[in-house]
Amino acid sequence: MTLQEDCYDTLDIQRHIRRRWHQERDTLIARSYWTDAQKKEYVLQHLAGVVDYAFNQIPFYHEYYKASGYETGALRSLADFESIPTLDKNILRSVQTKDFIPRSLAAEAPEMFWSSTSGSSGVALSILSDLDSVSDNSLTYYRMFQRLSGPAFSADRWIYNIHHIRSWVSSMSGDYPTFTLNDIADVEQFVLHMELLRPVILNILPSYLPVMEPYARRIAQLQLKAIITNSEASSRHEREHYSSIYQTPVLDEYSSEEIGIIALECPYRHYHPEFDFAHVELKDLSRTGSSALATVYCTDFMCRTMPFIRYDHGDIVSVAGNDSSLCKCGKHGRTIERVEGRKDDCLQTTGNHYVPAAAVTNALDSFFNADPNVSSFRLIQRATLIDFVFMYTGADTEQISPSLRAFLVQLQTLLKMPVQLKIERVAALPDTSSYKRKKIISEARKNG
Ligand SMILES: [Zn+2]
CATH class of the missing domain: 3.40.50.12780 (ANL, N-terminal domain)
Incomplete structure (x- = not known):
């Protein structure tokens, strides 16, 4: 999968952003x-x-x-x-x-960069950016890190990012480096790596907050200036809870791929x-x-x-x-x-675990975003947890069956449980009146 930022994360653009950061940082903070x-x-x-x-x-x-x-x-x-x-x-x-x-x-x-939203709406949208929009967007992120970290945000400190995208550059020509992981495969290894890099800020999907809990003492010792959550719903209660466990503010970022x-x-x-x-x-x-x-x-x-x-x-x-x-x-x-x-942004398993919708969205996108037989789609998890519906508009079910079978294998791997997947071809995806139109909806009853 090509990362959205790969097209602009070049040394020239990093240098440009670095120059702007040094010139504009104080104005940006004051504003x-x-x-x-x-x-x-x-x-x-x-x-x-x-x-x-x-x-x-x-x-x-x-x-x-x-x-x-x-x-x-x-x-x-x-x-x-x-x-x-x-x-x-x-x-x-x-x-x-x-x-x-x-x-x-x-x-x-x-100097134009095309990217496609892989977000939660089920309808891909191409976005055109240029040097200015890419660097403006990066600067808003660096300002956020600076405000949260104060003097600790120095050029040699790492930002640690766990997400399938990153909305800024991997470094400013070596300064302010960011390490990005798509997913935490092994929590022990992840914590060891953080202990090695000693990042100043951790960006993370809220679904990972409970995953790190067995390592709370070691994470608190990292003295992160903040943990920033994004993309999925998390409650204020949850963020306050994990702020006290990890002994650093857990704060939410409300953003979109279109706007930043x-x-x-x-x-x-x-x-x-x-x-x-x-x-x-x-x-x-x-x-x-x-x-x-x-x-x-x-x-x-x-x-x-x-x-x-x-x-x-x-x-x-x-x-x-x-x-x-x-x-x-x-x-x-x-x-x-x-x-x-942004409710129901996680899938729940029979083992009472939560799986980030972003991980499943990624899998869905890799199969169906570019499939000419599928024009829009949505995955619904029923309250039984093991029953899923793949609802879509597009060609005959027969034509998409091979992709769906392959997706099912990946879905079961992600959820670590067997799943029943039903296909439903519709004339149009039903509107979800009060909430954002989504690629994934979980009807699982949330605990707490
Ligand atoms: Zn305030």
Whole structure:
């Protein structure tokens, strides 16, 4: 499997990011603590820039916005911005790639990087990046590591990452190196390796938190500055529990492959949107007492290759506070309290273990993402735990049977239990109304 970042993780790009990191680090950190008024001025200017750019340069946006009466220069306030149409993956799927490429760029230009979302939606989406979007995204990650680690984040310290993707470079030409593992095959070996590298930060899927528990004492002795979780649901309770076990803050990162980091949980347990590369709109859905639910629209306003503007991931979040709120961590503005839209992100086994959906998604993708006979798919684990349904749209079942048989073998290896796999060909995948559309749904009743 080609890693998304392999296409841009070159020495030249690492050097470029290193140069930017040294020039921009202090500004990036200072900006995190801006007031609402400072943020609004900055954001409005950039939003106006990206919308005009998209309208004039990208054929898809030109047609899409023209239909709603948009004209260049029309965006003068945040209210203007919020009146332009939103975007979602279904709309994007109907757009031809060539209509998403800016007129000023050649599609095959060497400085363009194509990647495909392998995320949770069951519908692959190609994403075009360039040097700026790749380095902006990397810098938001290095800023996160810097903020969490303080002076301990020095050029010789390792970042340890366990995930099937990495959203930044493997090092800045040797400085700030990252070691990436796709999976923990042997916990003892993994802990020994961490003891050797003594990383400053550990990035991990939350499913691995309990897996490391027998080694809690040794992990605590590593004196990690933080453990950052991402991609899957974890509860605040769970993260607080493991913060005390591993004696370091276990904090969640809310991100997507399309946008990058959307918001980060601070040590006071509020998620703060990272406002200076992407604009995060929290649109109220309902309010009961002090808690409110909101949908999330994101705009990556620094991007000029394939900007996502008012992009709806399909996530639901709980929100709190208002524009003038000040958190104990020093950050201003409304906060996300919980990401509600990523439930059932783990598969459960009859042995009462949890298997990260990302590992199974990986296997699913390797068989079906590029299969011309399958246009969309979803794997459902029934409450019995051993019964699975492969639901898909596409060609006759006969044509996909060989791939499914091979996938079944891999699924059973991943789950370490026998599994019954039923095939269901449908005209369209049913919508999941309140939660993000998913490739994997587990109907297993969760303990606790
Ligand atoms: Zn905070």
